Amino acid sequence: MTIRFVTSNEGKVREAREYLTDDVEQIDYDYTEIQSDDLAEIAVAGAKEAFEETGRDDPVLVDDAGLFVDALGGFPGPYSSYAEDTVGVERVWNLVEQEENRRAKFRCVVAYYDGDEARTFEGAVPGRIVAPRGDGGFGYDPIFEHEGATMAEMSTERKNAVSHRGRALAKFADWLAEN
Numbered sequence: 001m002t003i004r005f006v007t008s009n010e011g012k013v014r015e016a017r018e019y020l021t022d023d024v025e026q027i028d029y030d031y032t033e034i035q036s037d038d039l040a041e042i043a044v045a046g047a048k049e050a051f052e053e054t055g056r057d058d059p060v061l062v063d064d065a066g067l068f069v070d071a072l073g074g075f076p077g078p079y080s081s082y083a084e085d086t087v088g089v090e091r092v093w094n095l096v097e098q099e100e101n102r103r104a105k106f107r108c109v110v111a112y113y114d115g116d117e118a119r120t121f122e123g124a125v126p127g128r129i130v131a132p133r134g135d136g137g138f139g140y141d142p143i144f145e146h147e148g149a150t151m152a153e154m155s156t157e158r159k160n161a162v163s164h165r166g167r168a169l170a171k172f173a174d175w176l177a178e179n
């Protein structure tokens, strides 16, 4: 089977390919990202729209992810992509720099839709916000530290083993194998 991963983010696709045995094809269709504080709601709406608009053949996968910073009341959360493009990762670090509590988590929901019932799989990873280190990964990886290393200092394999996306993809892969 081919899974059509609908995303403009090559980093997400790279990570999914490490995880899934099925073919993963990247579809660069720009679905509407609805405004919601619920990642699953955003991912499911995107998966349904993408499936309907891109041929209704192979199933689609949509991944909605975000960085949730405790001291900032969960910001940037579902708006992480927008914040990355506007404020930038460096200045998100600056917002947290003077905080005593630097705890944060990454959350990811992947939604799978084949025209029948949408399925969602979630993953989260705890960490802390630090000054940027490392040049691997993408997005907020350089400022997100987990067990001593930033996500940008990890190989794709290592990042997948601990990351929000890896955890969500593991659940998805288990479900796929059974269905």
Ligand SMILES: O=c1[nH]c(=O)c2ncn([C@@H]3O[C@H](COP(=O)(O)OP(=O)(O)OP(=O)(O)O)[C@@H](O)[C@H]3O)c2[nH]1
Pocket: 006, 007, 008, 009, 012, 033, 063, 064, 065, 066, 067, 080, 081, 082, 084, 106, 137, 138, 139, 140, 141, 142, 144, 151, 163, 165
């Ligand atoms: O350091 C990171 N490590 C990750 O593993 C990770 N996963 C997502 N993100 C960032 O969080 C936002 C998600 O937004 P998002 O889900 O809308 O994705 P996106 O806009 O990049 O692609 P698309 O799939 O929507 O096309 C974007 O700013 C991503 O850069 C990450 N940052």
Ligand SMILES: [Mg+2]
Pocket: 033, 081
């Ligand atoms: Mg996006």
